[in-house]
Amino acid sequence: MATQIPFNQANAPEETGADMRPRLWLEVLHEWVTTVDHKKIGMMYIGYALFFLVVAGFEALLMRIQLAVPNNSFVSPEVFNGLFTMHGTTMVFFVGMPILFGFGNYLIPLMIGARDMAFPRLNAFSFWISAFGGILLYYSYIGGSGLYGAGSAPDVGWFAYAPLTAKVFSLGHSTDYWTLSLLLTGIGTIGTALNIVATIISMRCPGMKMSRLPLLPWLYLVTSGLTFVAVGPLTAAQIMLMLDRYLGSHFFDTQAGGSAVLWMHFFWIFGHPEVYILVLPAFAFANEIIPVFSRKAIFGYPAMVAASVGIGFVSLSVWAHHMFTVGLGAAENTFFVLATMAISVPTGIKIFNWLATLWGGKIQFTSSMMFAIAFLFQFLVAGLTGIMLSVAPFDWQLGNSYFVVAHFHYVLVGAILFMLFSAFYYWYPKMTGRMLSEKLGKWHFWLFLIGFHLTFDFMHVPGLLGMPRRIYTYEADRGWMIWNMIVSSGAVVQAVATLLFVYNMIWSYFKGPVAGPDPWDAWTLEWATSSPPPSYNFAETPEVSSRRPLWDLKHPDDPDGDYEIGPSHRQRAKQKEESA
Amino acid sequence: MSDVAVVPSGADVAWNPPARGIVGMVCLILAEASIFIIFIVAYIFYIGKSLNGPTPKDVLSLPIFTSICLLSSSLTVHAAVSALRRGQQRLCSLWLAATVLLGGIFLAGTAHEWYDLIYNHGLTISTNLFGTTFYSLVGLHASHVVVGLLMLSLALWFSLRGQMHHHHSEKLEVLSLYWHFVDAVWVVVFLVVYVLGR
DSSP, X not given: OOOBOOOOOSSOHHHHHHXXXXXOHHHHXXXXXXXXXXXXXHHHHHHHHHHHHXXXXXXXXXXXXXXXXXXXXXXXXXXXXXXXXXXXXXXXXXXXXXXXXXXXXXXXXXXXXXXXXXXXXXXXXXXXXXXXXXXXXXXXXXXXXXXXXSSOOXXXXXXXOTTTTSTTTSOSSHHHHHHHHHHHHHHHXXXXXXXXXXXXXXXXXXXXXXXXXXXXXXXXXXXXXXXXXXXXXXXXXXXXXXXXXXXXXXXTOGGGTOOHHHHHHHHHHHHHHHHHHHHHHHHHHHHHXXXXXXXXXXXXXXXXXXXXXXXXXXXXXXXXXXXXXXXOOHHHHHHHHHHXXXXXXXXXXXXXXXXXXXXXXXXXXXXXXXXXXXXXXXXHHHHHHHHHHHSHHHHHHHTTBHXXXXXXXXXXXXXXXXXXXXXXXXXXXXXXXXXXXXXXXXXXXXXXXXHHHHHHHHHHHHHHTTOBTTOSOOOGGGSOHHHHHHHHHHHHHHHHHHHHHHHHHXXXXXXXXXXXSOTTOOOSGGXXXXXXXXXXXXXXXXXXXXXXXXXXXXXTTSOGGGGOOSHHHXXXXXXXXXXX | OGXXXXXXXXXXXXXXXXXXXXXXXXXXXXXXXXXXXXXXXXXXXXXXXXXXXXXXXXXXXXXXXXXXXXXXXHHHHHHHHHXXXXXXXXXXXXXXXXXXXXXXXXXHHHHHHHHHHHHTSXXXXXXXXXXXXXXXXXXXXXXXXXXXXXXXHHHHHHHHTTOOOGGGHHHHHHHHHHHHHHHHHHHHHIIIIIIIOO
């Protein structure tokens, strides 16, 4: 059975008809607010996340200005506490999650040859309730009378340890804004994750067996599975915190026998899988982008799937490595040290598979590919400092220091954000029909790379010298000054690079070269339709017979399916015999 | 998107991916289960750690009758689904009505238990750790029963008006999955709260 994918005609007639007359902005707005189209919702997720990326990036910049020199009083300690809480919460819940779900929403139905997500209206609901959560969090700046009078942000840190969050220690409502916004966005997150799983399982086009599913949907399946078991505990813990604060229950009330450590457990049972929820989509992008720009099929597809599922499972049993300094006891510490180290095995398999994909390929150094290669290198370094921190005695020394901050920013920025930029350069043409400027892209890449390494390489050093995280200033005689200066200057370079990227997106939307349906000569189904795709995605439901349907279409003499092992191959051989 | 499930012309195998409603409900159950697990862990963790009374031994009695009602409602909802699948609409209404009734009895039992605990034993959510964990865990379950009852009542309403047909059986099955989950959670809650914790 050969692959049957009719290339869509760009600009279907009814669409050009609609575009003849310039539309009122109110019409456009109405269309976006009421849409249930997975592509529009995906782009709203991405736009929303980019907005908050700029906001939370600005907060980071303020913190870096404050820490650039000793004894600085650029912001007050109270404001600083609010800044790091808001920066962390925003980046995880209102940048990381929505941007990854945005790409998933946009790409998954296209990649599996479906018309839309399994539950389009649930999709819209999930987006809007998550969006409301973000707005609610920032409303606390106006409405959340906290400890220091009217209009203060939550200031309990992004993991909000008990008993600091108790009513007596966190007066006013700012902590409640934090709790409620996380509860709401949690509902949206579970809704979208559920939708993604149902879409991937039930909406695949004919012929797309699970063994032919592109790796991006495969990894989103693992991420979504993790979301269910990770966001559930967070939701439960937030409910308990609200009961404590408003109905006088005693979950985390140490005065009445409650346990502050229990909150830590509940939070990190969510918190650590969350890291993998964020990083697996980045792996997913790498799995699609690296093969295309190496002009080779991905190396070790089954190993990639197995490693991803393995990471998913192991990541559920490593949470207490965030709690080594609590003093859990030797047996618990040993278990979590070993589990944490074990996770580097499937992760290592992935890195070697990517390297093997690059090996012997005709590598094209587009902006997208350059970000992907930087991702490979930086993710390796982040993994290595992770192994260092997984050793409990080492962690006792450096827990809650800037070394930890540098480590996880290496993952979040060096791996995830770099791969996100790569994904933008790769899929922006599909979403808008225009290429991003490669020249600006190269500037963006080199500036951001330099800024990133200035900031986060050198951030390890003050950590090793004993600088704790979350302090709002420090004395001049500690020897941290020069390092903090370098770190802060790198942050400025990153900010400039990010602005360049935003400018590139806006400029290219109007002036960029027209992309056409398949600018990268790629192999997955999203490139089989026009750019941007029509609302119905595919004029006819595609039918596939291998992992790379577009390769089959472009090379009918040498289809991928010929190299597939398993029953389909045997069936083909049998058919050949019969016909002979 | 029923057109996805149709057999493509010329394909050598039928293309029948699982129904999206079932997959979606299974995912929701997974997420809900993880919420319940956290509340159950908290309950077990705080057994015997209350600084003051009353203790579970003093005030809790086994809700055997209401538990039997809730668990048997799993059978009735299953009977409703299979009746609808066979196209027996009236029988489906009957079984749905039985399910709503049994669920209602369970909820009334919980309400009575709570009334007794609050007014006769002075146990509220803020009394001690037992009260905190008891009301939150049993309350979380009861709120799921309420949601299930609302949806089952809606289904009963449609069924009584004759608007429920054979082709809705998959949707009713999705709802019945949720109800089975609520019942299964009760088995765990019962064992933890009334057997282990007492």
